[in-house]
Amino acid sequence: xxxxxxxxxxxxxxxxxxxxxxxxxxxxxxxxxxxxxxxxxxxxxxxxxxxxxxxxxxxxxxxxxxxxxxxxxxxxxxxxxxxxxxxxxxxxxxxxxxxxxxxxxxxxxxxxxxxxxxxxxxxxxxxxxxxxxxxxxxxxxxxxxxxxxxxxxxxxxxxxxxxxxxxxxxxxxxxxxxxxxxxxxxxxxxxxxxxxxxxxxxxxxxxxxxxxxxxxxxxxxxxxxxxxxxxxxxxxxxxxxxxxxxxxxxxxxxxxxxxxxxxxxxxxxxxxxxxxxxxxxxxxxxxxxxxxxxxxxxxxxxxxxxxxxxxxxxxxxxxxxxxxxxxxxxxxxxxxxxxxxxx
Amino acid sequence: xxxxxxxxxxxxxxxxxxxxxxxxxxxxxxxxxxxxxxxxxxxxxxxxxxxxxxxxxxxxxxxxxxxxxxxxxxxxxxxxxxxxxxxxxxxxxxxxxxxxxxxxxxxxxxxxxxxxxxxxxxxxxxxxxxxxxxxxxxxxxxxxxxxxxxxxxxxxxxxxxxxxxxxxxxxxxxxxxxxxxxxxxxxxxxxxxxxxxxxxxxxxxxxxxxxxxxxxxxxxxxxxxxxxxxxxxxxxxxxxxxxxxxxxxxxxxxxxxxxxxxxxxxxxxxxxxxxxxxxxxxxxxxxxxxxxxxxxxxxxxxxxxxxxxxxxxxxxxxxx
Numbered sequence: 313x314x315x316x317x318x319x320x321x322x323x324x325x326x327x328x329x330x331x332x333x334x335x336x337x338x339x340x341x342x343x344x345x346x347x348x349x350x351x352x353x354x355x356x357x358x359x360x361x362x363x364x365x366x367x368x369x370x371x372x373x374x375x376x377x378x379x380x381x382x383x384x385x386x387x388x389x390x391x392x393x394x395x396x397x398x399x400x401x402x403x404x405x406x407x408x409x410x411x412x413x414x415x416x417x418x419x420x421x422x423x424x425x426x427x428x429x430x431x432x433x434x435x436x437x438x439x440x441x442x443x444x445x446x447x448x449x450x451x452x453x454x455x456x457x458x459x460x461x462x463x464x465x466x467x468x469x470x471x472x473x474x475x476x477x478x479x480x481x482x483x484x485x486x487x488x489x490x491x492x493x494x495x496x497x498x499x500x501x502x503x504x505x506x507x508x509x510x511x512x513x514x515x516x517x518x519x520x521x522x523x524x525x526x527x528x529x530x531x532x533x534x535x536x537x538x539x540x541x542x543x544x545x546x547x548x549x550x551x552x553x554x555x556x557x558x559x560x561x562x563x564x565x566x567x568x569x570x571x572x573x574x575x576x577x578x579x580x581x582x583x584x585x586x587x588x589x590x591x592x593x594x595x596x597x598x599x600x601x602x603x604x605x606x607x608x609x610x611x612x613x614x615x616x617x618x619x620x621x622x623x624x625x626x627x628x629x630x631x632x633x634x635x636x637x638x639x640x641x642x643x644x645x646x647x648x649x650x651x652x653x654x655x
Numbered sequence: 656x657x658x659x660x661x662x663x664x665x666x667x668x669x670x671x672x673x674x675x676x677x678x679x680x681x682x683x684x685x686x687x688x689x690x691x692x693x694x695x696x697x698x699x700x701x702x703x704x705x706x707x708x709x710x711x712x713x714x715x716x717x718x719x720x721x722x723x724x725x726x727x728x729x730x731x732x733x734x735x736x737x738x739x740x741x742x743x744x745x746x747x748x749x750x751x752x753x754x755x756x757x758x759x760x761x762x763x764x765x766x767x768x769x770x771x772x773x774x775x776x777x778x779x780x781x782x783x784x785x786x787x788x789x790x791x792x793x794x795x796x797x798x799x800x801x802x803x804x805x806x807x808x809x810x811x812x813x814x815x816x817x818x819x820x821x822x823x824x825x826x827x828x829x830x831x832x833x834x835x836x837x838x839x840x841x842x843x844x845x846x847x848x849x850x851x852x853x854x855x856x857x858x859x860x861x862x863x864x865x866x867x868x869x870x871x872x873x874x875x876x877x878x879x880x881x882x883x884x885x886x887x888x889x890x891x892x893x894x895x896x897x898x899x900x901x902x903x904x905x906x907x908x909x910x911x912x913x914x915x916x917x918x919x920x921x922x923x924x925x926x927x928x929x930x931x932x933x934x935x936x937x938x939x940x941x942x943x944x945x946x947x948x949x950x951x952x953x954x955x956x957x958x959x960x961x962x963x964x965x966x967x968x969x970x971x972x973x974x975x
C-alpha cells in the first residue's frame with residue numbers, strides 16, 4: 313500500500329462526512345457550490361467557508377498538538393481576545409504593521425508559555441491550568457481595551473481579515489500556511505513522533521531520553537501562537553477588538569474539530585490534516601445553516617445532530633460492527649469455497 | 656396644653672427644616688450590574704451626570720454581574736440611611752427580602768432598565784424602555800421610507816431566546832404589518848455581535864442573488880448593523896443606498912456610519928434611565944405623589960437628517 317492510499321484511508325471518514333454535508337446543503341440551497349470572481353476575488357459560499365473557518369482552523373492546529381501530549385488548552389478563545397486587543401491598541405496608537413504583528417504574536421506565545429509553566433513545571437492538570445487563563449484572559453483583554461469595542465481605521469491591517477491576494481482571501485493563506493509549516497515541522501522532523509511518545513506515556517518517554525518538558529512547553533506555545541494569528545484575523549475582520557465576544561467558545565469548536573478529526577483525547581497519535589477537515593466540517597455546518605434559511609431556533613439542534621452522526625460513524629463500536637459484517641461475509645464466502653473444494 | 660402645642664409646632668418646624676435640608680442634598684445609592692457592555696458604561700456615566708446636575712450625592716456600587724453583591728450593596732445603603740436606592744437588577748427574582756428591609760426603613764427603591772418579579776408595593780417605580788415599541792418605531796420608519804415599493808428585508812436577530820431579540824422582532828413585525836409590500840425574507844441570529852452580524856450578512860447576500868434583491872437590513876442592535884455594513888461593502892454594494900440599514904440602540908459608531916451615508920436609521924435605547932427616576936423621586940419626596948409603576952423611556956428615532964456627527968461627538972465621551 314502506497315503512502316498516499318494509506319493517508320487517504322486515515323482521512324476517509326472525515327472526507328466522506330464533509331462531502332455528504334456539502335452535498336446535502338447544496339440540495340437545500342441551490343447555488344451553494346458556485347464560485348465566481350467578483351471585484352477581482354473569488355466569491356461564493358464555499359470560499360466563505362474557507363475564510364470563516366480560519367480562526368477555528370488555526371486554533372485546531374495548536375489544539376491538535378496539545379491534545380496529542382494528552383493535554384487540553386481551554387484558554388485559546390481568551391488568548392484571541394487578548395491578542396486582538398493588543399493589536400487594535402497598537403494600530404490605533406499608530407505603530408507600523410510589522411511591529412503590531414510581532415508584538416501580538418509575542419503576546420500569544422507568552423500566554424502559551426504561561427500555560428506551559430503551569431502544566432510542565434508545576435504539574436497542574438491541563439484542564440485546570442488553562443481554565444485559569446480562560447477566565448482571566450477576557451478580563452485582561454477588557455483592561456487593554458478599557459471595556460469598549462476598540463475600533464481602528466487602518467486598511468493594511470484590516471486586509472489580514474478581509475483583503476485578498478491573487479484573488480484568494482488572505483485568511484485562507486494564513487491558516488493554510490500556518491498548518492503547512494507546523495505540519496511539515498512535525499512530520500519531516502522527529503518532533504511529531506516525540507510529542508506522540510510524550511502523550512502516550514510521559515514518564516516512559518522521559519526515561520527513554522525524550523525531553524518531555526520542553527515538548528509540552530512548545531506544544532502550548534504553538535497553541536498560543538496560533539491563537540494570536542486567529543486573534544489578528546478576527547480583529548482585522550471587523551476593524552475592531554471586541555474583548556467580550558472575540559473568540560468566545562471557539563476553544564470548544566477547536567476541541568470538537570480535533571475529535572471529529574479522530575485524534576483521541578487520551579493523547580498519542582494525531583493528524584493535523586484530519587483535525588483541519590474537522591474544522592471545515594464544523595464551519596460547513598455553520599454556513600450551511602445560514603444559507604438554508606432555517607429559523608435560528610434550530611441552529612444548535614441541527615449542528616448537534618450532524619456532529620452526533622459523524623462521531624457515531626467513527627466510534628470504535630460501529631467500526632467493529634462494520635469489521636464484523638465484512639468478516640462474516642468473507643468467511644461465509646470462504647466456507648462456501650471450501651465446501652466446493654471438498655466436494 | 657399650651658406647652659404641648661408649642662412643642663408640637665417647634666417639632667413641626669424642625670421637621671420641615673430637616674426635610675428641607677434633605678431635599679436640598681439628597682443622598683441616593685445606585686447599585687449597578689457591572690460594565691459588561693458599552694451601553695451599561697454609558698448608563699453609569701449618565702446617572703452620575705444626572706445626579707451631579709441635581710445636586711444629589713450618589714453612592715455608586717458596581718456588582719460585577721452578581722446578585723449577592725447587589726444585595727450586599729443595598730443592605731449597605733440601608734445601613735447608611737440613604738434617601739433612596741436605584742437598582743439595575745441583574746436577575747428578575749430573589750429581591751423580596753432585601754426590598755422589604757428597605758421598605759421597613761421607608762427608603763423608596765426605583766428599578767432601572769429591567770423589571771423584577773416581586774410584589775409591586777416593594778418598589779416605587781421601574782424606569783425601562785419598551786423593547787416592542789423600539790422594534791415598532793424601526794418598522795414604521797422603514798414602511799414610511801420605502802413607500803409603496805416592494806421591499807425584501809433581511810433580519811439580524813439578537814441572541815436566540817433573549818427578551819430583546821423576541822420583543823424587537825415582534826415590534827418590527829407590528830410596525831410593518833400595514834405595509835404588505837414589505838416582507839422579511841430571511842431572519843437569523845447574529846448574537847448581538849459584529850463578527851456574527853458580518854458572517855450572517857455575507858450568507859444572506861449569497862442566498863439572495865448577490866444581494867441585489869435585498870432592499871433593507873433590520874438589525875436588533877447597532878453592532879450587528881456595523882458588521883452587516885462591512886459585509887455589504889465587501890460584496891461590492893453600497894450600504895445605505897443599495898441596501899438600507901435600520902437598527903436599534905444608537906451607539907456612537909452607528910452615527911459615524913450614518914454620517915458617511917452607510918446607515919439610515921437607528922432607534923435609541925437611552926442610557927438616561929436615571930433622569931426620569933430622579934424626577935419621579937423628587938416629586939414623591941416633595942408631596943408624596945406616587946408615580947406610576949412603570950415609566951417608559953423615550954425611544955427616539957435618529958436618521959441621517961439629525962446631524963449624526965454632532966450626536967456622535969455628544970455620545971463619544973459617555974463610555975460606550
